[in-house]
Amino acid sequence: MIDAGERGEAIGEGVALGGLETTVGFLLRLAQVAVFKDLLAALKPFDLRVADLSVLLVIEATPGTQQSAIGEALRIQRPNLVTIIDQLQARNLVRRGPVPGDRRAYALSLTPEGEALLRKAKVAHARHGRKVLDALGDFETERMLAALRRIAAL
Amino acid sequence: MIDAGERGEAIGEGVALGGLETTVGFLLRLAQVAVFKDLLAALKPFDLRVADLSVLLVIEATPGTQQSAIGEALRIQRPNLVTIIDQLQARNLVRRGPVPGDRRAYALSLTPEGEALLRKAKVAHARHGRKVLDALGDFETERMLAALRRIAAL
DNA sequence: TGTGATAGTTAGTACGTATAACAAAGTACG
DNA sequence: CGTACTTTGTTATACGTACTAACTATCACA
Numbered sequence: 001m002i003d004a005g006e007r008g009e010a011i012g013e014g015v016a017l018g019g020l021e022t023t024v025g026f027l028l029r030l031a032q033v034a035v036f037k038d039l040l041a042a043l044k045p046f047d048l049r050v051a052d053l054s055v056l057l058v059i060e061a062t063p064g065t066q067q068s069a070i071g072e073a074l075r076i077q078r079p080n081l082v083t084i085i086d087q088l089q090a091r092n093l094v095r096r097g098p099v100p101g102d103r104r105a106y107a108l109s110l111t112p113e114g115e116a117l118l119r120k121a122k123v124a125h126a127r128h129g130r131k132v133l134d135a136l137g138d139f140e141t142e143r144m145l146a147a148l149r150r151i152a153a154l
Numbered sequence: 155m156i157d158a159g160e161r162g163e164a165i166g167e168g169v170a171l172g173g174l175e176t177t178v179g180f181l182l183r184l185a186q187v188a189v190f191k192d193l194l195a196a197l198k199p200f201d202l203r204v205a206d207l208s209v210l211l212v213i214e215a216t217p218g219t220q221q222s223a224i225g226e227a228l229r230i231q232r233p234n235l236v237t238i239i240d241q242l243q244a245r246n247l248v249r250r251g252p253v254p255g256d257r258r259a260y261a262l263s264l265t266p267e268g269e270a271l272l273r274k275a276k277v278a279h280a281r282h283g284r285k286v287l288d289a290l291g292d293f294e295t296e297r298m299l300a301a302l303r304r305i306a307a308l
Numbered sequence: 309t310g311t312g313a314t315a316g317t318t319a320g321t322a323c324g325t326a327t328a329a330c331a332a333a334g335t336a337c338g
Numbered sequence: 339c340g341t342a343c344t345t346t347g348t349t350a351t352a353c354g355t356a357c358t359a360a361c362t363a364t365c366a367c368a
Contacts, residue, residue, distance in 0.1 A: 015212060015216055015219060015223045015224065015227040016212070016215035017212055017227055017228075018214055018216075019215070020208060024286045024287070024295075024299070024302075025186075025189040025204075026208070027303060028182065029186055030303075030306035031182055031302040031303075031305040031306045032179075032182045032183055032186040035182055035305060035308065037308075050179075051355090054180070057174055058172050060172055061171065061173070062170045062172075065169060066316095067315075068316080073169040073171055074171075075187070076356090077356065077358095079316090079317075079357080079358085080357085081316095082318085099315095102315080102365070103363080103365085104314070104315040104316065104363060105315055105316080105364090106315085128179075129178070129179075131308065132178045132305060132308070135304045135305045135308055136178070136304065136305065144298065144301060145176060147291070148178075148182060148184070148185040149184075149185075150289045150291060151286060151289045152181060152184035152185045152187075152188045153289070154188040154189065154192050154285065154286070154289055220347095222345080230325090231327090232346080232347070232348085233325090233327085233348075233349080233350090234325065234326085236348060256333075256334070256346085257332080257333060258334070258345070259347080260347080
């Protein structure tokens, strides 16, 4: 996490930042930290981290997906994903089923408990999402997302 | 760091992301990782990390600043800043001088070596910055930065 | 059948960041 | 003055995330 002087302190307060304050990368970091912090807090009641929610959402959207596919989609390395799935499975939120015709891979799916928890978590996620969009203001969200996508593909 | 399928793989390739691909937070993370990765590579010849460059830039902009002020400005916690300054000082890039009238604090300044290295690093930094702005395309950079600032202040 | 790729796993490591506790020096105020 | 509180920098420590390398089991293919 990152400290700042707590809540919404202005960016270049007092100390000259040497041009950093007009830099995409620097502001990108601050924005990203703020968003993650907010989402983390929103997910705390469900004992889910940001990565956990992402994984659950992908499994819900594509039941039967395999771990490697999720890793690619979310940009999580395979070894790290193992731990995440392990934990979700231990909490009975996710199932590792067999893939017909490939005994190496697991077909991931949500358990009823997983679906129930995700349903509640999605409400909190949506509330968080609206908060972020509000911060964007009248800004054209579509163009913002497109710009971020282009930068992500650097 | 983060892998992706290497260079600029499209965002929701093959696997449904469950709405994540239209999420500010998710794209913010991808963009931030891409930018840091690129900047890290650009700074590698100078053996500087992103945080190192930021600190040098702030010291250059405000010579005589103290560690706590830099920490606030860059959102780096005091204990972590100690290590960064230690290393920069060990490489003779930064000096911890006395602050007249306060024997607790250090007045930080660049050494000639520090100034020389920073001058070269700034060229690489600027090149990186142009690359990012190019990725932004015809997007109004000012509005983008303003939007990021608002999100950062969540 | 054998060679190479793929899915998942394990272990070890690096890095960034967080907290707590401390010494030294400064500040405020009765 | 002197006591209490604050601030600066430091140490030690822990934790989360991510990276690498190496391994097993299975699959694809020729």
